[in-house]
Amino acid sequence: MLALPKTSDDFTSEWLNAALRTNNHLGPYSVLRCAASDIDIPGQTAEIARLCLTFDDPQCPLPRQMIAKYTSRNPLVTELINNFGQYWRETSFYQEFSDVGLPIPICYYARHDPASQEMVILMSDLAPAMSPAWASTPEHVETAIAHLPVFHGKWWNSPYLLTKDWLIQADNTAFYTAAAGAGAAAAPAIRAVFGHKADASIEGLTLFSEKIEQVMGYIKSRDYTLVHGDYHGKQMFFASLQGGAFAVIDWQFSFVAQGAWDLVRILTLGQSTADRHRNQETLITGYCQGLADLGVVLDRAALDDDMRVGIMISQMIMAIALADTDIALIEKECNDLGVNYQDVLLLRGEAFVQESGAVDFLRRL
Numbered sequence: 069m070l071a072l073p074k075t076s077d078d079f080t081s082e083w084l085n086a087a088l089r090t091n092n093h094l095g096p097y098s099v100l101r102c103a104a105s106d107i108d109i110p111g112q113t114a115e116i117a118r119l120c121l122t123f124d125d126p127q128c129p130l131p132r133q134m135i136a137k138y139t140s141r142n143p144l145v146t147e148l149i150n151n152f153g154q155y156w157r158e159t160s161f162y163q164e165f166s167d168v169g170l171p172i173p174i175c176y177y178a179r180h181d182p183a184s185q186e187m188v189i190l191m192s193d194l195a196p197a198m199s200p201a202w203a204s205t206p207e208h209v210e211t212a213i214a215h216l217p218v219f220h221g222k223w224w225n226s227p228y229l230l231t232k233d234w235l236i237q238a239d240n241t242a243f244y245t246a247a248a249g250a251g252a253a254a255a256p257a258i259r260a261v262f263g264h265k266a267d268a269s270i271e272g273l274t275l276f277s278e279k280i281e282q283v284m285g286y287i288k289s290r291d292y293t294l295v296h297g298d299y300h301g302k303q304m305f306f307a308s309l310q311g312g313a314f315a316v317i318d319w320q321f322s323f324v325a326q327g328a329w330d331l332v333r334i335l336t337l338g339q340s341t342a343d344r345h346r347n348q349e350t351l352i353t354g355y356c357q358g359l360a361d362l363g364v365v366l367d368r369a370a371l372d373d374d375m376r377v378g379i380m381i382s383q384m385i386m387a388i389a390l391a392d393t394d395i396a397l398i399e400k401e402c403n404d405l406g407v408n409y410q411d412v413l414l415l416r417g418e419a420f421v422q423e424s425g426a427v428d429f430l431r432r433l
């Protein structure tokens with residue numbers, strides 16, 4: 069069995085030749101040399117390296133640059149990752165799905181070792197496209213939402229999704245209970261940073277955990293699709309002045325759930341609350357129309373309810389990150405991008421929790 073790389077130095081020509089031949093990507097060609105360089109991305113859940121490849125023949129169709137994603141060397145990160153099976157889920161995604169209805173990187177090799185919980189993914193380098201990270205703009209949000217109808221429509225109520233155990237299914241009691249419990253347990257960490265500015269989110273996360281059976285019952289009762297689960301600018305690349313195109317990465321939290329979860333996450337997290345107030349109805353209407361054009365007709369009241377659940381999922385993800393991450397790193401990353409870390413981390417979502425009546429909806433379940 070091919071050993072899984074632990075450092076960027078492990079991406080040797082010998083290793084790459086063996087990996088790329090696994091699915092016959094190399095054909096008759098060989099990798100002669102590989103120059104690997106680490107990419108330090110704040111808040112990443114895995115190590116990232118850029119691989120510059122030299123082949124034995126210029127006719128080789130493979131790209132001269134690839135991105136390698138492999139096991140984090142931070143034990144706090146791997147503990148969180150292993151608790152929710154994120155490496156297993158993402159490698160399974162790339163092994164089994166290529167045409168998902170959203171632009172994604174080309175995957176050349178993906179493997180997860182359940183015994184060691186280590187993993188590696190070799191994928192296309194999306195450069196010169198650029199990721200805005202936490203500093204996405206309303207224009208980025210518009211582009212991201214415009215791509216959702218084709219993605220969600222492709223998988224709408226697809227029984228095929230229900231056969232994939234690596235997707236987070238609506239009846240995965242262990243996952244939802246653990247995630248909801250972790251979100252509720254983050255209340256002291258939220259209070260320490262935000263005081264009373266995030267009270268609605270804290271109350272909603274507590275209710276979500278207390279009423280997890282009712283919440284799961286609601287999720288199971290609704291139309292479903294494939295959901296990215298963490299759909300925001302840090303997981304996206306957009307065309308730059310040098311070129312490139314829109315693409316979505318980081319498929320570690322893919323759900324079988326309501327498409328509204330992706331919609332509300334990028335709508336709230338991807339822009340300021342003031343910008344959302346200006347464009348929210350236009351973007352939601354466009355999403356509904358895009359699905360209608362594909363034969364999927366949404367009831368707006370039901371969509372609003374799905375968004376109420378979706379915003380609590382979004383806040384749960386952020387709360388768990390807040391409790392398990394060095395806040396100073398998030399603050400520095402956001403400061404460097406010119407955005408307020410408290411706004412990004414929780415307050416944009418908090419505004420939607422309050423405006424949408426998400427807490428009252430949870431009480432009624």
